[in-house]
Amino acid sequence: RGWLAAAGGLALTSWLAAAEPRPLAAIIARLGMSVLGMLLVEHLYRGTPPASRWGIKFACLGIGALFAYDFYLYSEALLFRRVNQEIWAARGIVNALSVPLLALAVARNPVWTAGLSLSRQIMFRSAALLGSASYLLAMAASAWYLRYIGGVWGTLMQLACLSGAALLLSGLLFSGTVRSRLKVFISKHFYQGRYDYRQEWQRLTHALAEDSATLPQRAIQAVAELVESPAGLLWLRRDGADFQAVARWNMPLQTATEPADGALCGFLAQRGWVVDLPEWRADPQRYGMLGLPAWLADGQGVRLVVPLMLERSLFGFICLAPPRARLVLNWEVCDVLKIAGRQAASYLAYQESARSLAVARQFESFNRMSTFVVHDLKNLVSQLSLLLANAERHKANPAFQEDMLETLAHTLGKMRSLLLKLRRDEVAELSAPLPLEPLLAQLVRACAQLEPRPVLESCEPGLVVLANRQRLERVIGHLIQNAVEATPRGGRVAMRLLRRDAAAVIELSDTGHGMSEQFIRERLFQPFESTKSAGMGIGVFESREYAREIGGRLEVSSAPSHGTTFRLVLPLHAEAA
Known part of the structure; x- marks a missing residue:
């Protein structure tokens, strides 16, 4: 077919250039064109399988005759340096005789279509x-x-x-009206359908996806432009209540609400039809004697009501103003509007889901923060309870009194920090270079009244990490509290600060009851999992999450009746490393 198209193109070019050639160069060019055309026709015929030649032989004869006559015409003209007028006049007769041959070829090949269409x-x-x-x-x-x-x-x-x-x-x-009427006239008289579906789908998708205006307003405009409507109003159902107007485009916003179980919404949900207000007024029986609300039935500013269907439910509807040009609401227009309504409903539903998810995440964040705050308060209460229990025995000891005052001051500072954390205007917790040696020494002194008493066995100086002091102090304090509670009196709780390559390792060991590998694997780091009757099960989870947040990790090794060792591995600050 490619060779046939090329040969036909050359023949058409030769026919279009039908003026009598005068210069010698023009005669030579047309002679070369005729030779090339005959070669293409011959190549086409020989390249076609013998069983298929019957379908193209008349086309080859017709086109070959055109080129052969032109070869004779321009050969004679080149020889005598002029075009013979009698031979030139007979060229039209030869062209006319070739037409029946081409017609027979077309009849034998009805599938020869160019596949071209005018934009x-x-x-x-x-x-x-x-x-x-x-x-x-x-x-x-x-x-x-x-x-x-x-x-x-x-x-x-x-x-x-x-x-x-x-x-x-x-x-x-x-003028938008003139442009709309011209588009309708062209679609009606030059095309089988009203719409170029590829172009309309691309335009609709682009309009819904861009950021030029809010999505509800873009949805109105995108659907309205399908029928050249200059204005529209979007109604959605919010929080399971009645439908209400939530967005407008060149149309006043309605204050009335439409019941979800009303006649209009029930009709749209059940039928999924596009309601044409003039047709409804002229023939109410076509719409099953549908009763429309007063704001819609009495007003003249609305022509169409387009349902926004999401699967099988009514998500909303769009009221469109009368189009700029005369609109015949046939099946094609209705189908396009309903498909566009479904596409707009999917975008609007996605936005509603994203908004609901954002709200849910805010509540989740607040609930998590509240859970951590309550957990920290529980730890503070435990420390104060131990302090009060030891006060009866050591209240006359000056050293105990000094430790008690330091512990109370430390506890008060933590409680104030928790109160600030609950404020809505709290700024984000910032990380800063934090030396570990003084931090661990302070935590050990604050736990001096616990039994067994934690000790700092070894501490490599000069190790600095990038972390928030209060959060890291809370994490290490929780690990110390857990180790003390898991170790009986007479046991040992020891802490060490080591350096491992470019990381600082805070190692906390106890001689308590220990944990099984199954418990560590399945329950230790799960939130709200605890073996203690009064425990909340989020301390170790918070410790691991914060360690990951600042680029570290929390390791644990334990065995039943052999104690437990936690290792908090934190990357060193660049200057310290």
Whole structure:
């Protein structure tokens, strides 16, 4: 088919250039074109399988005859340096005789279609350009006639006519109504369908996805432009209540609400039809004697009601103003509007889901923060309870009194920090370079009244990490509290600060009851899992999550009856590393 198309193209080119060639170069060029055409026809026929040649032989004969006659014509012209007028005149007869052969070839090959179509945009712009050119020619002729008969005032009348014509043409070109009517006229008389579905789908998707305005307003505009409507109103159902107008486009916002179980919403949900208000007024039986609300039935500003269906439920609906051009609401327009309504409903539902998810995440964040705060308060209560229990025995000891005051001051500072954390205007917790040696020494002193008493066995100096002091202090304090509670009196709780490559390791060991590998694997780091009757099960989880947040990790090794060792591995600050 490619060779046939090439040969046909050459024949068409030769026919279009039907003027008698004068220069010698033109004669030589057309002679070469005829030779090339005959070669293409011969190559096509020989390259076609013998069983299929019956379908193209008449086409090859017809096109070959055209090129063969041209070869004879231009060969004779090249020989005598002129074109024989009798041979040139007979060229048209040869072309006419070739037409039946081409017709037979087309009849034998009904599937020979080019697959070409004229773009609606090109057609619209060409029609607008042609109309504008015709209008300007007519106005130019009128201006010339006015100048011809105007005498002294001829030039003035001509300029006035041309200026007025230009202004009128500009107004028509920028008129939405004129453009809409021209599109309808072209679609009606030059195309089988009203819409170019590929173009309309791309435009609809692009309009819903862009960020030029809010999504509800973009949805109204995208659906309205399908029928050249200049305005619209979007109704959605919020929080399971009645439908209410939530967005508008060039139309006043309605304050009334539409019941979800009302006649209009029930009809749209059940039928999924596009309601045409003029048709409803003329033939209510077509819509099952549907009763419309007063704001819709009595108003003249709404022409169509388009349902926004999400699966099998009504998500909302769009009220559209009368289109700029005359609209015939046939099956094609209804189907396009319903498909566009479903697409808009999916985008709007996604936005609603994203908004609900954001709210749920805010509540989740607040609940998590509250849980951690309550957990920290529980630890503070435990420390104060131990302090009060030891006060009965050691209240006369000056060293105990000094430790007690330091512990109370430390506890008070923590409680104030927790109160600040619950404020809504709390700023984000910032990390800063934090030396570990003084931090661990302070924590051990604050736990001096616990039993067994934690000790700091070894501490490599100069190790600095990037962390929030209060959160890291809370994490290490929780690990110490757990180790003390898991170790019986007479046991040992020891802490060490080591360096491992470019990381600081805070190692906390106890001689308590220990844990099984199954418990460590399945329950230790799960929130709200605890073996203690009064425990909340989030301390170790919070410790691991914060360690990961600052680029570290929490390791644990334990065995039943052999104690437990936690290792908090934190990356060193760049200056310390």
